[in-house]
Amino acid sequence: MSNRRTFIKSSAFLAGSLALSPSILYAKSQVAASDKIRVALIGCNNMGLGILRHHIALPEVECVAICDVDQNILDKRIAEVGTATGKKPQRFTDFRKLLELKDLDAVIIGTPDHWHCLIAVAACQAGKDVYVEKPMANSIGECDLMAQAASKYSRIMQVGQQQRAGQAFIESRDLVKSGYLGKIRKVNIWSNFNYGLGNEFKPATAIPSGVDYDFWLGPAPKREFNPNRFHGSWRHFWDYGGGLMSDWGVHLLDMAIWVEDNPSAPGHVMTYASNVNKENRDRDTFDTMNVLFPKKDFLINYDMNGGLQTGPYGKPYGIAYVGDLGTLVVNRSGYEIYPEWDPTAEANKIEAKKLEGTTESHNLHVANFVECIKTRNEPNCPPEAGRIAALHAHIPNIAARVGAESLVWDDAKRKFIGNKEANELIFPEYRKPWVLPKI
Structure with missing residues (x-):
């Protein structure tokens, strides 16, 4: 080492x-x-x-x-x-x-x-x-x-x-890509976190001493200062972030994309989104979403629930690669394979495997x-991997914002097909004097 x-x-x-x-x-x-x-x-x-x-x-x-x-x-x-x-x-x-x-x-x-x-x-x-x-x-x-x-x-x-860079995810990818699980039918993803509800409403306050709030806003629209839009909770507002979907969703969706034969931007995206918990919550983003991404290799099914902390397999978040021979379930703490049963042979179709005790991998990613x-x-x-993963988070958010249950994205043309409202959200409108970069 x-x-x-x-x-x-x-x-x-x-x-x-x-x-x-x-x-x-x-x-x-x-x-x-x-x-x-x-x-x-x-x-x-x-x-x-x-x-x-x-x-x-x-x-x-x-x-x-x-x-x-x-x-x-x-x-x-x-x-x-x-x-x-x-x-x-x-x-x-x-x-x-x-x-x-x-x-x-x-x-x-x-x-x-x-x-x-x-x-x-x-x-x-x-x-x-x-x-x-x-x-x-x-x-x-x-x-x-x-x-x-x-x-x-x-x-x-x-x-x-x-x-x-994480061991659990690298080994999971290798097992999927090797064919160990057989043909992958779908990848189920879930992320259930309390913080996805956003904060309770708070009144606007004076700008804290020592904070250049106008610079903090930068290209985002001018708004009065509110602590809910500042440190720690800004991601619940479209001006600055994309909520639980772009915070946790982009991590988990990236792991589904990673096992595609040729990782690609989403084409057809079907979205259901709602704010189920509306009581005294200050946010733009959604607490509940289900998204289907039909891909060339398999279906990605994403399930998000802000305000919940339990989920499938006893895990608040995770990824399940569903194959003909078995299902592999992984999150940052490890993975486990659940074999399918062969009634003719009266045996599991593959051997069960498990990896436990893995930890965060920020350090390895930085190295x-x-x-x-x-x-x-x-x-x-x-950058291209980051762009593709971000598209899988941004497109469902855009669909929810414009009220579209279905969007079709043309990645070659970098636009949505047949939805003007969605296309208007591809780029943000920068507040002067900030200007969108030109390459």
């Missing part, structure tokens, strides 16, 4: 502590300056910080800058990283100034989804590689622009769909990104 993997797994930093272990600090001191990978974090409140943790736990990675529009969070993170690493990152409140840094190799984008495209494209244009949280962007069109930018400027872009910065190889989740 490489030193990198050893350092990742031994670091207390990955357990949530901001203190790097002495072995990691020593390893960092042994890396020549010419071999260091210098990264910056843009958007440092929650997931952004978590992804940065995994970066700086690698011996060759150094955090040189952090940027946020909330100075309270920004100052806290700069102090924490400085204490953990012995080197305080530079402080920025405008990502454009950060991207002017010459000694910067890559940026981590941990902002709300509506900022992903502007920052990622600007980073590519500035010659920086990009790790961008999922979903890739907050609209179909913006995902396309990001993929174009990564290609045009020859940048490594890793989309944060870290399950592609893959850093390795690809050095080798220029394609990462685990390149």
